[in-house]
Amino acid sequence: MENKRELFQVLTRRFGLLNKNCCSVGSVDISSVQSHILYEIDKQTAPSMQQVAETLAMDITTFSRQIQTLIKLDLVKKTPSSADKRVYNLSLTAQGKFVSTTIDHSMNAYLEEVFSHMNEFEKETVIRSIQLLNQAMSKSSVCCTPLL
Amino acid sequence: MENKRELFQVLTRRFGLLNKNCCSVGSVDISSVQSHILYEIDKQTAPSMQQVAETLAMDITTFSRQIQTLIKLDLVKKTPSSADKRVYNLSLTAQGKFVSTTIDHSMNAYLEEVFSHMNEFEKETVIRSIQLLNQAMSKSSVCCTPLL
């Protein structure tokens, strides 16, 4: 079986769909892009706008507006940096933290469910393979340069 | 290492980015969604609008407009079905076929490049793992029901 693209096409589509469905927590309903933003703010410590936008390979102007939306939803806080007055540091509000954590749980629950269809050996192999793939992609010169 | 979500988050983001960059062929410049549409029309034989829209988990009205755009770009042809006059069968024009094939080649070239960072054993393992993953996801009850 050598049609790699087919495999990856289906895989990405599934993940895209998963991401689409993922992001409704109580009365808060955010987009997949917004959930990625929350995720990264949570992961990095007090990142600047530029940092997060670059990690997500997003245009900074689009990012700026998304942050405005997330602030209106009371999920994100923007604090002026004392070191450099041009910079804002991003952080999650209590509610933002809650939403982010809840999404994280439901994603992990979904992944557990998926892995429950495999035996222990397959599970290990697949996890290891994804790691290999991520490493290989980060080494690749063709694409994806800005991404961690 | 057990943070599965982290792994998949990075993987999907990379693929998303790859898809974004993928779709410029000569003077034709299409979106990632449109390339998925071409891909599916090429793969299925004379599918109806509903069929393709459902495979891609797209809203039919959005899909209808995307098809209009692709017809204007002379990439897709819409033929009334003789069996059922409500139905249109979709197919690629010569140019559409060319664009689709070219994208397919460049995606496969990219994947080859990625796999070139692995040895033969790793390569086999990763491919096999993606297959396992796709199977497991298709068995999953949580998500992704409409997808092949």
Add this chain to the structure above:
DNA sequence: TCCATTACTTGCATTTTACAACTAATTTGA
């Protein structure tokens, strides 16, 4: 034959996106 269903389209209204052009703060280098 008439009514429910199906395939597809159009009318909105919203959201997302990105280029260009802006302000304000910081750094560079003569």
Add this chain to the structure above:
DNA sequence: TCAAATTAGTTGTAAAATGCAAGTAATGGA
């Protein structure tokens, strides 16, 4: 030291993508 270049972030505007509601036309079942 101070003007010029760079950097962080915002806003104007315009295009594209999205999806619900409501429409038309064809089909199929009772």
